[in-house]
Amino acid sequence: MFLPVDNAQHESDLPKNCTFAPNDWHILAGFWHPVAFVHDIKDVPVPARLLDVDLVIWRTQDGISVARDLCPHRGTRLSAGRIDDGQLICPMHGLHFDGAGHCTKIPSNPDQDARVSPRLRLQSLLVQERYGIVWTCLVQTPTWPLPDWPGIGDDTLKKVFVPSGTWAAAASRHVENFNDVAHFPWVHVNTFGGDENDRVPPYDVHATDHGLTFDLGYEEGFNRFPDDVPGDTRHVVYSYELTFPFSTIIIIRPNDSWYVQYFADTVCPVSAHETRIFQVATDTTGAPDEDFLIKESLMINDEDKHLVENQHPEDLPLGIMDEVHIPADRMSVAYRRALVEKFGLGARLSS
Structure with missing residues (x-):
């Protein structure tokens, strides 16, 4: 029912109910993995799961963003929210997040010019769009490159x-x-x-x-x-x-x-x-x-x-x-x- 007051000291980077051996999960987390086709990411947030980690994918003015599907405010699934002008909006309290994961608006704040805590930031992931696929990596320094596909990488050939x-x-x-x-x-x-x-x-x-x-x-x-x-x-x-x-x-x-x-x-x-x-x-x-x-x-x-x-x-x-x-x-x-x-x-x- 309750988490202990010192829970942050004991948190693991493994997802809850992880189905992988811990060693295998940590190794696989270092690779790029496909999570969606680019053409499927339109005007609504899209849920995905990678290595037992729930993700949200959405389109901004600058491209496609991927983050853990978790609002840092009250742990709500952001994929149940909506997109407005490239901003990902939490369905529970309306917090707005930009493509970099920064909270840009808290609708309930009396002072809309008040400073937003830097802790109100999504756990954003690296993203690449290649071959019409959205790729992401769960760590900040990937251990292996994306595949190099002849033919598929030729922009003159229809995919x-x-x-x-x-x-x-x-x-x-x-x-x-x-x-x-x-x-x-x-x-x-x-x-x-x-x-x-x-x-x-x-x-x-x-x-x-x-x-x-x-x-x-x-x-x-x-x-x-x-x-x-x-x-x-x-x-x-x-x-x-x-x-x-x-x-x-x-x-x-x-x-x-x-x-x-x-x-x-x-x-x-x-x-x-x-x-x-x-x-x-x-x-x-x-x-x-x-x-x-x-x-x-x-x-x-x-x-x-x-x-x-x-x-x-x-x-x-x-x-x-x-x-x-x-x-x-x-x-x-x-x-x-x-x-x-x-x-x-x-x-x-x-x-």
Whole structure:
């Protein structure tokens, strides 16, 4: 019912009811994470959650701001408020906050010119708008850069934004599935999967400055590209580029064509076992078929979703001997090892 009078001395930076191991939470808090599409932030505050932390996102005259969804006056959820002239207004007492988090107005004050306490300031976060996505970081000095996505970063190419969805799965499980190639003929039977008897050829995984990459040739079981090349199937080369911890772009090049498709996938770890998906695509036509790409992408996601949501254990095993691996798992093994060796994720801390 009551907090102790010395509560501030004992506060933890971990969110209440944190679903992550404390070590993992502190490491992941240092990365940039996607929290919304830019086009979804309009004239009302938007709630979001990242690593079990509730956030509010709103648009100001200078761009988009993100803060913890908490009024410093009485702890009200600011996302339930409104926006007026770029100011975020608390729904309980009407306090106004600008894009930097400063309180600019207390409507109930008798003297509207009175000094506002500097403690009446939001817990604002760093924000970047890139690739049509709002990215934020829970610490003031990020430990890792945003992904560098070829094609998607080309302003001359039209972008297609796949409607965001939420999976009841760990972000790491989604990322590993997105970078897995052996499941194609078994899972994606209605979209692009090839023959079940096709073998996954050996491939090499290479470290980059900020992630991992590999190339793989594959015979797709459909002809889904708008380049007027005849045939019922297509041989393609997939180039995967992963940026730690949870962002991947696939560059898809049919062998017999000028056509190239760029498909980027990044995810927000809402909680340890809830993940929000953000996907952006474009291609070298410069004006991809939006309806087709969205429909196809949602079908592909639906083929994966129920399987990933029901994987056990729910958490990605980072001990290499915890699960059995097959030759096609080279990327998965490299990913798991890197999360441990580069960042210390999954560490069992002594009590």
